[in-house]
Amino acid sequence: AQTVTQSQPEMSVQEAETVTLSCTYDTSESDYYLFWYKQPPSRQMILVIRQEAYKQQNATENRFSVNFQKAAKSFSLKISDSQLGDAAMYFCAYRSFSGTYKYIFGTGTRLKVLA
C-alpha cells in the first residue's frame, strides 16, 4: 500500500523569504499523480500544484514550485517570496494513475509566515 509522509509538523518563514516543505512517499507504481493542497483557516482545500510522475520537468505555479525526485520518492514544495496569505496547513497527496482515484494524504505541515 502507498504511504505519504510529511515529517515537518510546523514550519515558519519570514515574509518575503523562501521556505521548502518536504514530502516523501512510498509506492511500487510507476505512474501516479502528486499534489500539494493548501488549507487556510477557512478550511477550504485549495490545489496549489500537481505533478504527473511521468513528467520529468518539475511543476511550477507562480511562486510555488516542486522538486520532484522520482527515484528518491520525494516531492518537496518551495514557496518563494512568502506572503502572509500563505499561512495555512499544507497537505501532500498521492493518487494512483488508475483505479479508484482516491487520494492518500500526508499528515500536513502548518506554515506560519512572520511579518
Next chain:
Amino acid sequence: GAVVSQHPSWVICKSGTSVKIECRSLDFQATTMFWYRQFPKQSLMLMATSNEGSKATYEQGVEKDKFLINHASLTLSTLTVTSAHPEDSSFYICSASTGQGGEQYFGPGTRLTVT
C-alpha cells in the same frame, strides 16, 4: 470552473437524530465523489468513495450503517449521519472528480455538532 458546494456549512443536531449533508458539483459532472472527515489539526480521513448509481465503497473502520452515502446523480451526493452521537461531531468534507487529470475538487466543508 470546477466548483463544489456543500450544504449546510454548519449544523447542530441533538443526539439520536439524523442529519443529511449535500455535496454538489456545480459546473461539471462528477463520476466519483469522496467523503472525508477531519478532526482538528489533523489530516483528512477518507470515509468512502461513491460512483453515480452505485453503492459507496467504505474505508475500513467506517460504519456504513451510520454514515449512509447516496450518489443519485452526476452532480449530487449526500451523506446522512444516522442516530448521531457527540462523537460524530466533526468537520466533513466532500470532493468530486471527473476521473480525468487526477484532480479532486473540494467542497468548503460542513461542521457537524451533536449535542
